[in-house]
Amino acid sequence: MPGSASLGPEHPVSTPAQVDAALARAAEAAISFARQGGRVRGALLRRIAANIESGAEAIVERAGLETALPEARLRGELARTCGQLRLFAEMAEEGSWVDARIDLPDPHRAPMPKPDLRSMRRPLGPIAIFGASNFPLAFSVAGGDTASALAAGNPVVVKAHPAHPGTSALVGAAVGKAVDDAGLGAGTFAVLFDEGIELGLALVRDPRIKGVGFTGSRRAGRALMDEAAARREPVPVFAEMSSVNPVFVLAAALAARGPQIAAGLHASFTAGVGQFCTSPGIVFVESGAAGDAFVSRLAALAAATPAAPMLTPGIASAYRAGAEHLRAAGAREVAHGASGDGELGVAAVFEVDAEELLASPSLAEEVFGPSTLVARYAAAAVPLAFARTMEGNLTATLHAEESDLAAAGELIAALEGRVGRLILNGFPTGVEVCHAMVHGGPYPATSDGASTSVGTHAIERFTRLLCYQDFPDTALPKELQDANPLAILRMVDGRWVREAIATTTH
Amino acid sequence: MPGSASLGPEHPVSTPAQVDAALARAAEAAISFARQGGRVRGALLRRIAANIESGAEAIVERAGLETALPEARLRGELARTCGQLRLFAEMAEEGSWVDARIDLPDPHRAPMPKPDLRSMRRPLGPIAIFGASNFPLAFSVAGGDTASALAAGNPVVVKAHPAHPGTSALVGAAVGKAVDDAGLGAGTFAVLFDEGIELGLALVRDPRIKGVGFTGSRRAGRALMDEAAARREPVPVFAEMSSVNPVFVLAAALAARGPQIAAGLHASFTAGVGQFCTSPGIVFVESGAAGDAFVSRLAALAAATPAAPMLTPGIASAYRAGAEHLRAAGAREVAHGASGDGELGVAAVFEVDAEELLASPSLAEEVFGPSTLVARYAAAAVPLAFARTMEGNLTATLHAEESDLAAAGELIAALEGRVGRLILNGFPTGVEVCHAMVHGGPYPATSDGASTSVGTHAIERFTRLLCYQDFPDTALPKELQDANPLAILRMVDGRWVREAIATTTH
Secondary structure (H helix, E strand, O other): OHHHHOOOOOOOOOOHHHHHHHHHHHHHHHHHHHHOOHHHHHHHHHHHHHHHHHOHHHHHHHHHHHHOOOHHHHHHHHHHHHHHHHHHHHHHHHOHHHOOEEEOOEOOOOOOOEOOEEEEEEEOOOEEEEOOOOOOOOOOOOOHHHHHHHHOOOOEEEEOOOOOHHHHHHHHHHHHHHHHHOOOOHHHEEEEOOOOOHHHHHHHHOOOOOEEEEEOOHHHHHHHHHHHHHOOOOOOEEEEOOOOOOEEEOHHHHHHHHHHHHHHHHHHHHHHHHOOOOOOOEEEEEOOHHHHHHHHHHHHHHHOOOOEEOOOHHHHHHHHHHHHHHHHOOOEEEEEOOOOOOOEEOOEEEEEEHHHHHHOHHHHOOOOOOEEEEEEEOOOHHHHHHHHHOOOEEEEEEEOOHHHHHHOHHHHHHHHOOEEEEEEOOOOOOOOOOOOOOOOOOOOOEOOOOOOOOOHHHHHHHEEEEEEEOOOHHHOOHHHOOOOOOOOOEEEOOEEEOOOOOOOOO | OHHHHOOOOOOOOOOHHHHHHHHHHHHHHHHHHHHOOHHHHHHHHHHHHHHHHHOHHHHHHHHHHHHOOOHHHHHHHHHHHHHHHHHHHHHHHHOHHHOOEEEOOEOOOOOOOEOOEEEEEEEOOOEEEEOOOOOOOOOOOOOHHHHHHHHOOOOEEEEOOOOOHHHHHHHHHHHHHHHHHOOOOHHHEEEEOOOOOHHHHHHHHOOOOOEEEEEOOHHHHHHHHHHHHHOOOOOOEEEEOOOOOOEEEOHHHHHHHHHHHHHHHHHHHHHHHHOOOOOOOEEEEEOOHHHHHHHHHHHHHHHOOOOEEOOOHHHHHHHHHHHHHHHHOOOEEEEEOOOOOOOEEOOEEEEEEHHHHHHOHHHHOOOOOOEEEEEEEOOOHHHHHHHHHOOOEEEEEEEOOHHHHHHOHHHHHHHHOOEEEEEEOOOOOOOOOOOOOOOOOOOOOEOOOOOOOOOHHHHHOOEEEEEEEOOOHHHOOHHHOOOOOOOOOEEEOOEEEOOOOOOOOO
């Protein structure tokens, strides 16, 4: 991407003074924004979505120039981005996500009276969000991390990804205008630009930053985790980093529908030129004729795949290095697409004996790009051993008939402990934005396996619990008042209800 | 405490081989225990409580010898411990805590069919729990951390606190017998003994440990946080460490009921010889006659307080050093109780100009023991500045009349950002075990301000989210099956319901 070497005069690298000013404004805005109700936050998110839609033509054009992603993909991603903003707006407006809990008092309890206790989730304060290279809209300036952090009431300071500064500036202006029009403090949102790592590290080290959202490489994510953990006041980092998304094609499924699985798998690992976090990088297929036919089919599809531009020269170069590493570590390249120039991503299928994969963990490292590694096994104990010892992953996929499933109990149990999402007879790419989605998983898939960066659960990341003891109704947030004026679902004395509380003695 | 120098022949320090064996068994038990239903986990917790009650006489006697805590306190703590176990048993049995979410499929959606997605909380795996010195029962071998980790389906490996090894062994045997009687794997629970820090560090470093629970000093907690963050696969640490629990006595409240507040405050900071995490260590009182009278009252109460044995010689010595530090840093000791020998904790009241406190942050460090520091101020801007810049705390307390509250908006807003629990017209000691309790707060109060170590929210700490995509009903956990056989509260397509799902096409 030619523009990546210099941001150019329109988007100069933010100066330390600009960074400091943005953080000072964010810290100042934190208390007032935290006190805004869910309707105000929801309205802000809807304004942001509307402004992005108004500017869609310019945003898509600029993103196309900066990322080489096709227009249809970018239009789809813009729609998804606005959908995410509106989904979090709904969450904020409805309000039950704060997990309000009320334990009513008992002044007559012996030996000690029971106090009135009411708790809910509250925002953390200014959050640093890092734009991702591979989703210039949906995981960038106004992406899911920003939407969930704002929905929860946190000011956001975005570090734009240097691969798409112009897109980031356009979206940043759309957000800034929404903040202005909503009459919120200027510190509610800022976008900063740089070409290296210093600005991001400075954000994570700054005591005014209270949480971090990141999508990117394992190395960069780990560096941010380590910085945040080393602070005087450590803060949570929600980093989504690295995943090989293993696929297990079980015997009966292979026999019943090998060609269809191969076709679906090919579409999945080449989707977006393999630049999705959920791209399937390792596929377990049994040895023997059926498995051979599956690999041949996959090879033929890969060989016929046109090379395509990758997001940045750095990503293209890392992809070539990853493929070279697989070869050096003993994987056989069974097919690749027509070679293009050095900037293009060429689809490839590699094959290895699954026992070699178990013996050489470096073969199981993520190769970010349009390739997959087929691991051939003779005994089901081998993929089971892999599942038990593999690093954390965003997803694992099983292709299984009923008879396969009946025999796969141990495999499923092992995978349940190592991934965020288990898929049956589907493909891992295509992450639905909904309430039940988990785009998470143990390290190194994410820094915090308890969370998800896609779906409405993501709003919980940038919050903490706060309890009020014996506060009068008038001094409580609306979410915790007796009358339940927001009509949210609350746990009252252990029961989840939407009813108001009859006036108590407190 | 004489026994602390050597565990003695009954409770020898666990050998590396014993530690390794316990971890191997825990790792083996993790998958099967995770698959046990909530009723099995609930029954285990109830058996543990019953066994502790059966052994109450011996446990209380031994704990009295090891901790010097009075019998009535220990009997109360034993009852609380069993209450906690049964509360988590109820949570496990009822089952809704897993936060089950179901988004139903739509095979006809264009351009892509919508998959069937179902998610819930699942256990992490073996958890290392560190017994606390100051609660030999309620925060120790079978305390809240253990109860919540087991309730969520995690095997537990406890490192007993060396200040009460005999108590830990008795309670450990009660838990072990419950595990046996329930027919669960021996790896479900283990208790290990040591006299130093090596065993604990080894546990936190071990890749088989997937999470850590700790209550203790800031230094030890931070060391565990740093070890866990430096692992190849970092794991969450839930450490509850350090808190000065500031109290703000506002003007009208001081005028209306100064003597009662002083009496309550004295009872709170001397409760348990000041060895509670929520002991109020700093009290803001205005300058002038009413404030002087308040301090005199507090001083008279402290002077009349008998010295009392502390938990260990190390804690007594750290308390004396903390008081010495306050004096050296410029605080005036306005009163102390009758001096005892070096092993006893002597109540004390210190006083300082609040502006000096702001200028010397080391005055605001926790002194673990029966003292409090009164910070005198002339302008309300001074306590507000403290609230805005103070480190994270478990609690903050306001004493306020209605007129005070009306003027305290900024103070409350600042405190909301720095504590886990805000108390009005009460005292911070006495932590109710219930659904709405938050015994948490930003660092250094805890390592993870999003969580609580007391109350039912604590069960969420040792879990993560897992999503199943397009799994048939028979392969799903009961919590996610169409029929909702456990009748739990679930979010189905965004609505919280207990109803079953009509059979779908998946």
